[in-house]
Amino acid sequence: MTDKQSFSEKTALVANWQNLQRIFIRPETEESRAVLVKYMEQILFGLHDFLRKHVGITKEASLKKLSEQFTDSRINVNPVKKLADVIRGIIEDIAPHAVNVASPYFIGHMTSAIPFFMVHLQTIVAALNQNPVKLETSKIVSALERQVLAKIHRRIYNQNEAFYNEHIQQPDSTFGSFVEDGTLANLTALWVARNFFFKPRPGFAGVEKEGMMAACQAYGIERCVVLVSQLAHYSLRKAGGVLGIGNTNILPIEVDANNTINLDKLKSAVQAIQKNDPKTKILALVGIAGATETGTVDPLPKIAELCAEHKIHFHVDAAWGGPTLLSEKYRSLLSGIEKADSVTIDGHKQFYMPMSCGMVYFKDPHIMDVVAYHAAYINRPGSVDLGIRSLVGSRAATSLILKSALEIMGTEGYALLIDHGIETARAFAEEIQKRPLFELVTRPQLNILTYRIFPEPIRKEWDAADTQKRKALTERLNNINIIVQRLQREAGKSFVSRTTLRRAGREDTVVLRSVIMNPMTTMEIIREILDEQEHIYHSQFAIQA
Amino acid sequence: MTDKQSFSEKTALVANWQNLQRIFIRPETEESRAVLVKYMEQILFGLHDFLRKHVGITKEASLKKLSEQFTDSRINVNPVKKLADVIRGIIEDIAPHAVNVASPYFIGHMTSAIPFFMVHLQTIVAALNQNPVKLETSKIVSALERQVLAKIHRRIYNQNEAFYNEHIQQPDSTFGSFVEDGTLANLTALWVARNFFFKPRPGFAGVEKEGMMAACQAYGIERCVVLVSQLAHYSLRKAGGVLGIGNTNILPIEVDANNTINLDKLKSAVQAIQKNDPKTKILALVGIAGATETGTVDPLPKIAELCAEHKIHFHVDAAWGGPTLLSEKYRSLLSGIEKADSVTIDGHKQFYMPMSCGMVYFKDPHIMDVVAYHAAYINRPGSVDLGIRSLVGSRAATSLILKSALEIMGTEGYALLIDHGIETARAFAEEIQKRPLFELVTRPQLNILTYRIFPEPIRKEWDAADTQKRKALTERLNNINIIVQRLQREAGKSFVSRTTLRRAGREDTVVLRSVIMNPMTTMEIIREILDEQEHIYHSQFAIQA
Structure with a gap:
C-alpha cells in the first residue's frame, strides 16, 4: 500500500x-x-x-x-x-x-475518571470482538469469564476452596452473569426470585412458562410483593413492572434517621402480610449496600435473619457499594452480604471500568436454572454456552476487562481507591459542618453524602417556626438549593448533583449530593467547590443578616 | 516523568x-x-x-x-x-x-470481521466514557443519539420531513432506544406492546403499576398471547417469560415450504382466538426479517394487514436483516416493515459494529410513554434524560459509533456489504446444488442458507423408502452432518454452524448453516470449505457407491 x-x-x-x-x-x-x-x-x-x-x-x-x-x-x-x-x-x-466526567471537580454522579489502562482494555475487547453468548464465538473467553465470576463470588460469599473447585468450570453451575448495567442485574435477580417462588407444581408448569396470571391462580394468591427501603434505586420498581409483578407491588419501607431501612417497619410489614393477607406473598426483601442518593448500607444481617425466618429470597443491591469488599479496612460495612441469595454489583462504578458493565451473583450456583433457555443452533442442553442462563444474548466480553483490571490493581489497588473515597467523604462532611452556610443532611457511610445550603437567618426562623411556617421555609430552602446547584453546573467548572429526599413527617428536602470516587478529588478541590457555592449563594440571595 | x-x-x-x-x-x-x-x-x-x-x-x-x-x-x-x-x-x-471471528472461513454465526475503524470508534467511546442515561453525564451525546435514532427510524418508516423536524430533538418524543442486544430490543418491544394493551382503565392503574394478575382481571381475561413464526429467535420466548406473559403463550406458527410464516395458519390462529376464546387476547404478531437459522423474511405486508384489521401490535424482529434497508437493490425484501409498530435491529450484526449494540424503534414517537420511569436525582419529569424511557439504565454511548460509521460508510458503503452477502449466498447455494454430495435445504433470501450432506446412496434409498424407513434414514443423515460439522470445527480451519430445523410432518432435520457477511469470504473460500466437508465425509463414512 x-x-x-x-x-x-x-x-x-x-x-x-x-x-x-x-x-x-x-x-x-x-x-x-x-x-x-x-x-x-x-x-x-x-x-x-x-x-x-x-x-x-x-x-x-x-x-x-x-x-x-x-x-x-x-x-x-x-x-x-x-x-x-x-x-x-x-x-x-x-x-x-x-x-x-474525569474532572476531579465532577463529584455529582457515580461516573468518574477511569484509569488510563481501561481504555486499552476496552480496545482489546473490541479488537477481539468475542461474543460470550456461546462457546463458538468466544471459546477461552467463556472459561475466563467463569473464573472472574468465581473470583467476585468468592469475595461476596467466601465459600470454601472445595466449593469453588467444584463449580468454577462446571458448565451446569452458574455463579452469576454479566449484563449491561445494574438495572438489568436487579431485573435478573428478581426474575430468578420470581421463578424460584412460582416453581412448577402439579398442574402448573411454572411462572416462566405459564405467566403471572396462571402462577397466581396456581398458588391461590392475588399478588406478590417485594419489600425495599424507600431509598432503593428506581430500577427495582422498573423490574417489578417488567416482570409483571407490578411496580406498585415493590413496597417502599421507611428509613431511619440514618437513612437505612427501618427494621421495625420492615418486620411489621412482613408480619402484617403473612398474618392478615393470605392473598399476598412476599417474593423478596431487598437490602441496599450503597444507596444511590445517600450511599447508606441497610442492616444486611438483620434483613438476612428475617428472610431466613420466613424463607424469603434476600437480594442485595450493591451496584454501588460492592467493591468495598476489596478493602480490608471497610469491607465490614457490608457484613451480611454473604447471606444474600443474590447480589448486584456494577463494574462501571467502583471497579472503575468503562461504560458499561453490570453483574449479578447468586449464592446457589444452580438457582439460575429457573431462567434457562435453549435453542436449536446455540445454548443446546448440556453445552457450556454461557447464554443459557442470561437475560441478555449477544454481549461484549467485558469480563476480560475486569479480569485484567484485577491483575493490574490487586485488591490493594482497589482498596486505595475505596478508602480514599470513604475518607475524603468523611472529611468533606466535617468541612460542611464547619461552614455556617451549610447543613449536612446525610452523613457519609460509604463515599456519598448529601448536604444543603441552610443560611443562618433561615435557621433562626426555623427554630422558632411552627409546622406551617416550616413548610414555607423548606420551600424557600429547596428553591435556593435548586438555583445554586443549577448556576454552579452552568458555570461549568464544578458539578455536584441534586436530589430530593422524602422523609416521614417532613417536607420533601432538596439536597446537594456528592459522590467521591475520583482519586484526584482532594480536600482542596472540595473546598473550592464549596467556596463557589457560597459565592453563588451570596451573589444571588441578599438575605444575609 | x-x-x-x-x-x-x-x-x-x-x-x-x-x-x-x-x-x-x-x-x-x-x-x-x-x-x-x-x-x-x-x-x-x-x-x-x-x-x-x-x-x-x-x-x-x-x-x-x-x-x-x-x-x-x-x-x-x-x-x-x-x-x-x-x-x-x-x-x-x-x-x-x-x-x-474475523476469518473469512468463519461463516457459521452472525459475528464476523469488523472494519478496522470500528476499533478506533470503540476506543473513543471508552475514552469519553459518557453515560447517556442522563444529560448530566452525556450532554451533547444525548442530542447526537437522538439524531442517530431518527436516521434509522427514517430508513424504516420514511415519514415526511416535517415529522422528523418536529420530533428529532423534542424531549417528549422517543424514536427508540439503544440496549445491549437484540434480545433486550425484542423484550423492550413486547414490554411496550404489553403496557399499551393493558393500559389504565377505571379502577385499574395499568399493567406496569399493578402487574399481570390485576391486568388480566381488569380486562376479564385469562391470558394474552403473541403469535410468531416457529423460526422466531428464542429471545421472543424469553421476553414472554420475563414479562409475565408466559413463554408458552408465545405461540409458534408453522412455516411454509420457503420457511416464512404460513399466513393461512396465522390467520386461522388469530380468528380461532378471537372467535372461540374470549378469555385470551392477542398482544402482538411478530414478523421476522432475517430468521436466525434461515435468513428468511416473513410476508410483512400481509402480517401488517392482519394487525391493522384486528388492531394488534405489529413487531418486526429485524435484528439481522434491518440494515438491508441501506441497499437500494435489496431493500424491497423488507417491504412492509414501515407498517410495524416496533422494529428490532442489531448494530453488532449487519452494521458491523463491535459487540454489542441492540436497538428498538417505534413508529409512534410517544408510545414509549407507557414504560416511562422517573427518579428524584435523574430522569425527572420534563427533563431531556434519555433514561426516562429505556429498559436499561447506565450504558455506553454506542450511538457515537453508529453515527461515525454511517458517515464513513454512507448507505452506499453498507450496501456494498449487504449486496455482497446476499449475492455470495446465492452463488453458494448454486455451488451446493452442483455438488452431488449436498442438498440445499433452505434457499437464501438474504445472506443465510442451510444445507446438508445427503449422499447419493442414501438419496436412492430415500426415494424408495416408506415413512418408517425415512425416519431411520433421517437419523443417519443427522448423525453424518453432526459429525462432519464437529470434525471441521475441531480441525480449526473453517467453521459453519449447525442447527436443527423442525418442519411439519417431517423428522427434525440437522442442517449445516452458513452466514455470509465477511466481505473477504469469496467463492474460492466457500469452495474450499465445501471441499473440506466432502473430504471429512469421505474419510469418515465409507458408504460411497
Missing part, C-alpha cells in the same frame, strides 16, 4: 469495493500501520488534552443550540468522512460539549 | 498511592505518552498479526485443558501484572484460543 492509498488520503472513502475491502484487511505496510497508530494517539491524547484544558464538566453552550446541529434525519448516501475526519470532529466538536 | 517512572517499569505496579494516581493522570511527557501509544500498537497489530497467522477459527486445544488455567478463584492482593504484561498475555495466551 503506497502512501497515496493510505487511510489518510481523500481517495480512501469506502463506497467502492476496493476501498471497502481495505478497511477489513490488516494493513501490511509500515505506513498504513503508522497511520492507524497515529489515530489512536489522537484519540488518547487529543481527547485528554482537551479535557485537561477544560477542567469543568462541560463547555458552556445551551443544549438547545447544541441540538440544532443534530437535526438532519437523512443518512448520507456517499461517505462524507474518513476516520481521520471523524476523530478530528469528535475532538473539536463533540468532546468540548461532552461532560468531562 | 522520567523513564524510570514510566508505565513500563517494574516499579509501576499500582498498589501505592503515588502509582495509583499516575494511572489517572494524563501523561505529560513524550516518553510516557509514547509507551501508551506503543501499547495501542501492540493491541492493534499484535492481535491482528496473530489472527492473520491463524486463519482458522481457533487453535486446537480442548476446552477442558483450557479451563484448567482458570480455576483460581482468589483475587490477587497485590498487583501481579502491568498493562504491558496484560497485553502480552492476551496476545500470547488468550488470542490463540479465542475464536477468530
Whole structure:
C-alpha cells in the first residue's frame, strides 16, 4: 500500500469495493500501520488534552443550540468522512460539549475518571470482538469469564476452596452473569426470585412458562410483593413492572434517621402480610449496600435473619457499594452480604471500568436454572454456552476487562481507591459542618453524602417556626438549593448533583449530593467547590443578616 | 516523568498511592505518552498479526485443558501484572484460543470481521466514557443519539420531513432506544406492546403499576398471547417469560415450504382466538426479517394487514436483516416493515459494529410513554434524560459509533456489504446444488442458507423408502452432518454452524448453516470449505457407491 492509498488520503472513502475491502484487511505496510497508530494517539491524547484544558464538566453552550446541529434525519448516501475526519470532529466538536466526567471537580454522579489502562482494555475487547453468548464465538473467553465470576463470588460469599473447585468450570453451575448495567442485574435477580417462588407444581408448569396470571391462580394468591427501603434505586420498581409483578407491588419501607431501612417497619410489614393477607406473598426483601442518593448500607444481617425466618429470597443491591469488599479496612460495612441469595454489583462504578458493565451473583450456583433457555443452533442442553442462563444474548466480553483490571490493581489497588473515597467523604462532611452556610443532611457511610445550603437567618426562623411556617421555609430552602446547584453546573467548572429526599413527617428536602470516587478529588478541590457555592449563594440571595 | 517512572517499569505496579494516581493522570511527557501509544500498537497489530497467522477459527486445544488455567478463584492482593504484561498475555495466551471471528472461513454465526475503524470508534467511546442515561453525564451525546435514532427510524418508516423536524430533538418524543442486544430490543418491544394493551382503565392503574394478575382481571381475561413464526429467535420466548406473559403463550406458527410464516395458519390462529376464546387476547404478531437459522423474511405486508384489521401490535424482529434497508437493490425484501409498530435491529450484526449494540424503534414517537420511569436525582419529569424511557439504565454511548460509521460508510458503503452477502449466498447455494454430495435445504433470501450432506446412496434409498424407513434414514443423515460439522470445527480451519430445523410432518432435520457477511469470504473460500466437508465425509463414512 503506497502512501497515496493510505487511510489518510481523500481517495480512501469506502463506497467502492476496493476501498471497502481495505478497511477489513490488516494493513501490511509500515505506513498504513503508522497511520492507524497515529489515530489512536489522537484519540488518547487529543481527547485528554482537551479535557485537561477544560477542567469543568462541560463547555458552556445551551443544549438547545447544541441540538440544532443534530437535526438532519437523512443518512448520507456517499461517505462524507474518513476516520481521520471523524476523530478530528469528535475532538473539536463533540468532546468540548461532552461532560468531562474525569474532572476531579465532577463529584455529582457515580461516573468518574477511569484509569488510563481501561481504555486499552476496552480496545482489546473490541479488537477481539468475542461474543460470550456461546462457546463458538468466544471459546477461552467463556472459561475466563467463569473464573472472574468465581473470583467476585468468592469475595461476596467466601465459600470454601472445595466449593469453588467444584463449580468454577462446571458448565451446569452458574455463579452469576454479566449484563449491561445494574438495572438489568436487579431485573435478573428478581426474575430468578420470581421463578424460584412460582416453581412448577402439579398442574402448573411454572411462572416462566405459564405467566403471572396462571402462577397466581396456581398458588391461590392475588399478588406478590417485594419489600425495599424507600431509598432503593428506581430500577427495582422498573423490574417489578417488567416482570409483571407490578411496580406498585415493590413496597417502599421507611428509613431511619440514618437513612437505612427501618427494621421495625420492615418486620411489621412482613408480619402484617403473612398474618392478615393470605392473598399476598412476599417474593423478596431487598437490602441496599450503597444507596444511590445517600450511599447508606441497610442492616444486611438483620434483613438476612428475617428472610431466613420466613424463607424469603434476600437480594442485595450493591451496584454501588460492592467493591468495598476489596478493602480490608471497610469491607465490614457490608457484613451480611454473604447471606444474600443474590447480589448486584456494577463494574462501571467502583471497579472503575468503562461504560458499561453490570453483574449479578447468586449464592446457589444452580438457582439460575429457573431462567434457562435453549435453542436449536446455540445454548443446546448440556453445552457450556454461557447464554443459557442470561437475560441478555449477544454481549461484549467485558469480563476480560475486569479480569485484567484485577491483575493490574490487586485488591490493594482497589482498596486505595475505596478508602480514599470513604475518607475524603468523611472529611468533606466535617468541612460542611464547619461552614455556617451549610447543613449536612446525610452523613457519609460509604463515599456519598448529601448536604444543603441552610443560611443562618433561615435557621433562626426555623427554630422558632411552627409546622406551617416550616413548610414555607423548606420551600424557600429547596428553591435556593435548586438555583445554586443549577448556576454552579452552568458555570461549568464544578458539578455536584441534586436530589430530593422524602422523609416521614417532613417536607420533601432538596439536597446537594456528592459522590467521591475520583482519586484526584482532594480536600482542596472540595473546598473550592464549596467556596463557589457560597459565592453563588451570596451573589444571588441578599438575605444575609 | 522520567523513564524510570514510566508505565513500563517494574516499579509501576499500582498498589501505592503515588502509582495509583499516575494511572489517572494524563501523561505529560513524550516518553510516557509514547509507551501508551506503543501499547495501542501492540493491541492493534499484535492481535491482528496473530489472527492473520491463524486463519482458522481457533487453535486446537480442548476446552477442558483450557479451563484448567482458570480455576483460581482468589483475587490477587497485590498487583501481579502491568498493562504491558496484560497485553502480552492476551496476545500470547488468550488470542490463540479465542475464536477468530474475523476469518473469512468463519461463516457459521452472525459475528464476523469488523472494519478496522470500528476499533478506533470503540476506543473513543471508552475514552469519553459518557453515560447517556442522563444529560448530566452525556450532554451533547444525548442530542447526537437522538439524531442517530431518527436516521434509522427514517430508513424504516420514511415519514415526511416535517415529522422528523418536529420530533428529532423534542424531549417528549422517543424514536427508540439503544440496549445491549437484540434480545433486550425484542423484550423492550413486547414490554411496550404489553403496557399499551393493558393500559389504565377505571379502577385499574395499568399493567406496569399493578402487574399481570390485576391486568388480566381488569380486562376479564385469562391470558394474552403473541403469535410468531416457529423460526422466531428464542429471545421472543424469553421476553414472554420475563414479562409475565408466559413463554408458552408465545405461540409458534408453522412455516411454509420457503420457511416464512404460513399466513393461512396465522390467520386461522388469530380468528380461532378471537372467535372461540374470549378469555385470551392477542398482544402482538411478530414478523421476522432475517430468521436466525434461515435468513428468511416473513410476508410483512400481509402480517401488517392482519394487525391493522384486528388492531394488534405489529413487531418486526429485524435484528439481522434491518440494515438491508441501506441497499437500494435489496431493500424491497423488507417491504412492509414501515407498517410495524416496533422494529428490532442489531448494530453488532449487519452494521458491523463491535459487540454489542441492540436497538428498538417505534413508529409512534410517544408510545414509549407507557414504560416511562422517573427518579428524584435523574430522569425527572420534563427533563431531556434519555433514561426516562429505556429498559436499561447506565450504558455506553454506542450511538457515537453508529453515527461515525454511517458517515464513513454512507448507505452506499453498507450496501456494498449487504449486496455482497446476499449475492455470495446465492452463488453458494448454486455451488451446493452442483455438488452431488449436498442438498440445499433452505434457499437464501438474504445472506443465510442451510444445507446438508445427503449422499447419493442414501438419496436412492430415500426415494424408495416408506415413512418408517425415512425416519431411520433421517437419523443417519443427522448423525453424518453432526459429525462432519464437529470434525471441521475441531480441525480449526473453517467453521459453519449447525442447527436443527423442525418442519411439519417431517423428522427434525440437522442442517449445516452458513452466514455470509465477511466481505473477504469469496467463492474460492466457500469452495474450499465445501471441499473440506466432502473430504471429512469421505474419510469418515465409507458408504460411497
